[in-house]
Structures are given as C-alpha cells and as structure tokens.
Amino acid sequence: MPTKKKAVTTYLTEKEFSAVQASASRAGLSLSRFLALTSQGQPVKSLEHQRERMELRRMKGEMGSIGGLLKQALAQSGDKSHTYPILRTLDNCLRAIQNLIARL
Structure with a gap:
C-alpha cells in the first residue's frame, strides 16, 4: 500500500549534513523528524x-x-x-x- 507522505530531497555539504545529524542526535530524534519539526519553525529541545x-x-x-x-x-x-x-x-x-x- 503506497504511503501518503511526501519526501523532500535537499543537498547539503558533508559539514552541513554532519551538523544537522548531530543536532538531531542531541534532540533524540530521527533525522527525518528533526528536519520536519525545524522546517516548520517548531522548537526542538535537546x-x-x-x-x-x-x-x-x-x-x-x-x-x-x-x-x-x-x-x-x-x-x-x-x-x-x-x-x-x-x-x-x-x-x-x-x-x-x-x-x-x-x-x-
């Protein structure tokens, strides 16, 4: 059954990707969930x-x-x-x- 969720593709440098991944890890969130929250302007507490x-x-x-x-x-x-x-x-x-x- 196909998913109704949409995927977003973005390009990051290695340094940017590492920084985003580290931030998601500090927040205890998956990379996908972290990006979804931050892109909507929602605060993410670590x-x-x-x-x-x-x-x-x-x-x-x-x-x-x-x-x-x-x-x-x-x-x-x-x-x-x-x-x-x-x-x-x-x-x-x-x-x-x-x-x-x-x-x-």
Missing part, C-alpha cells in the same frame, strides 16, 4: 536540556528535604537565631532553581 531539567528538579527535592529537617530541628531545639537565616537561604535557592527549570 536531551541535554531534559537531563539538566531533571537534575535541577532532583536538587530542588533534596533542598526541600533539608528545609524540612531544619524546620524539624527548629521545632525541637527552639534556637531560631541560626535556623531562620538558613531557611531563608534555602528558600531563595529553591526559587532560583524553579526559575532555571522554567527557562529550560
């Missing part, structure tokens, strides 16, 4: 961005856990003079990480 986003989320989770432990320590000891500045710093770091995730 796997590297996805990995960075996951790492930032992991870090955010760990910092949240540390904040929870600090709050627990504060509830038990009652010494607020050292704990509150640390909690504020953690909160600022969590917001910064969230902003980085949103930009990626």
Whole structure:
C-alpha cells in the first residue's frame, strides 16, 4: 500500500549534513523528524536540556528535604537565631532553581 507522505530531497555539504545529524542526535530524534519539526519553525529541545531539567528538579527535592529537617530541628531545639537565616537561604535557592527549570 503506497504511503501518503511526501519526501523532500535537499543537498547539503558533508559539514552541513554532519551538523544537522548531530543536532538531531542531541534532540533524540530521527533525522527525518528533526528536519520536519525545524522546517516548520517548531522548537526542538535537546536531551541535554531534559537531563539538566531533571537534575535541577532532583536538587530542588533534596533542598526541600533539608528545609524540612531544619524546620524539624527548629521545632525541637527552639534556637531560631541560626535556623531562620538558613531557611531563608534555602528558600531563595529553591526559587532560583524553579526559575532555571522554567527557562529550560
């Protein structure tokens, strides 16, 4: 049964082809799918961005856990003079990480 999809032929230098192939590979897409998306002006996020986003989320989770432990320590000891500045710093770091995730 014949396909209803159309093929597009283009000519690239060896250097151009290598660059396009490398970009498709970084995005985790086939060459055909990568070219179809980019030729339509659709953004293609690389796997590297996805990995960075996951790492930032992991870090955010760990910092949240540390904040929870600090709050627990504060509830038990009652010494607020050292704990509150640390909690504020953690909160600022969590917001910064969230902003980085949103930009990626």
